[in-house]
Amino acid sequence: NAGVTQTPKFRILKIGQSMTLQCAQDMNHNYMYWYRQDPGMGLKLIYYSVGAGITDKGEVPNGYNVSRSTTEDFPLRLELAAPSQTSVYFCASSYSSGRSGNTIYFGEGSWLTVV
Amino acid sequence: DQQVKQNSPSLSVQEGRISILNCDYTNSMFDYFLWYKKYPAEGPTFLISISSIKDKNEDGRFTVFLNKSAKHLSLHIVPSQPGDSAVYFCAASDGVYSGGGADGLTFGKGTHLIIQP
Numbered sequence: 001n002a003g004v005t006q007t008p009k010f011r012i013l014k015i016g017q018s019m020t021l022q023c024a025q026d027m028n029h030n031y032m033y034w035y036r037q038d039p040g041m042g043l044k045l046i047y048y049s050v051g052a053g054i055t056d057k058g059e060v061p062n063g064y065n066v067s068r069s070t071t072e073d074f075p076l077r078l079e080l081a082a083p084s085q086t087s088v089y090f091c092a093s094s095y096s097s098g099r100s101g102n103t104i105y106f107g108e109g110s111w112l113t114v115v
Numbered sequence: 116d117q118q119v120k121q122n123s124p125s126l127s128v129q130e131g132r133i134s135i136l137n138c139d140y141t142n143s144m145f146d147y148f149l150w151y152k153k154y155p156a157e158g159p160t161f162l163i164s165i166s167s168i169k170d171k172n173e174d175g176r177f178t179v180f181l182n183k184s185a186k187h188l189s190l191h192i193v194p195s196q197p198g199d200s201a202v203y204f205c206a207a208s209d210g211v212y213s214g215g216g217a218d219g220l221t222f223g224k225g226t227h228l229i230i231q232p
Contacts, residue, residue, distance in 0.1 A: 033219050042223050058219065097218055098220055099218050104220060106158030106159045108157050109156070
C-alpha cells in the first residue's frame with residue numbers, strides 16, 4: 001500500500017547547495033505534481049507532468065527543475081538553494097487530469113530548511 | 116491574488132456538534148471543488164468533492180454545499196468527532212475544457228478544525 005513515496009522526509013541545506021527530492025508512485029498514474037506549502041499558506045504548484053517525458057511549469061517554478069523519465073518517478077531538483085525555498089514539499093499523482101476532477105493522491109511531504 | 120479563500124484560519128467545535136467550514140472562490144471558471152484533510156506531518160488526503168452541476172454532495176458524516184451564485188461552498192461535518200481535528204483545505208479546478216494553464220488544483224490556505232471533548 002505504498003501510494004506516493006517521498007524521500008527524504010527532512011533535510012537541512014546550506015545556501016547555494018543543490019539537492020534532489022525523490023518521488024515515486026506505484027499506482028500507474030499518468031499525472032504527477034510537485035507542490036510546496038509555506039507556513040499558513042495553501043499548496044502552490046511548482047511543476048507537473050502528464051506522462052513520461054512531458055513536464056510543465058506550475059505557479060511557482062523558479063529555482064526548481066524536474067524530469068520524468070519513467071511513469072513511476074518524478075524527482076524535483078533544487079539548484080542553488082535559497083532561504084525562500086524553505087518549505088514543505090508534497091509530491092502527488094493522479095490517474096488522469098486533476099483539473100477534470102480526478103482524485104489527486106499526496107505523499108507525506110518533505111520538510112526542507114535552507115540556512 | 117487568491118482565487119480560493121478560506122477566511123477562518125481556525126475553528127473550534129465541541130464533540131458531537133456540527134462543524135461548518137467555509138470557502139469562497141473568485142474564478143468563475145472553476146467547475147469542480149474538493150475538500151482535503153491534513154493531519155500534522157502527513158500529506159493531504161481527499162475527503163469529498165462536488166461538481167458545479169450539483170449543489171450538494173453527501174458522504175456519511177460529510178456534506179459539501181455549493182452556492183454558485185455566491186461563489187461559496189461549505190463543508191458540514193455532523194456529528195464532529197475527535198479524529199476530525201485536522202487542517203481542511205478547500206481546492207478547485209477549472210476543468211480540462213477551459214483550455215491552457217497548468218493542471219492540478221488551486222488550494223485555499225486551510226482551516227484548522229479543533230474538536231473539543
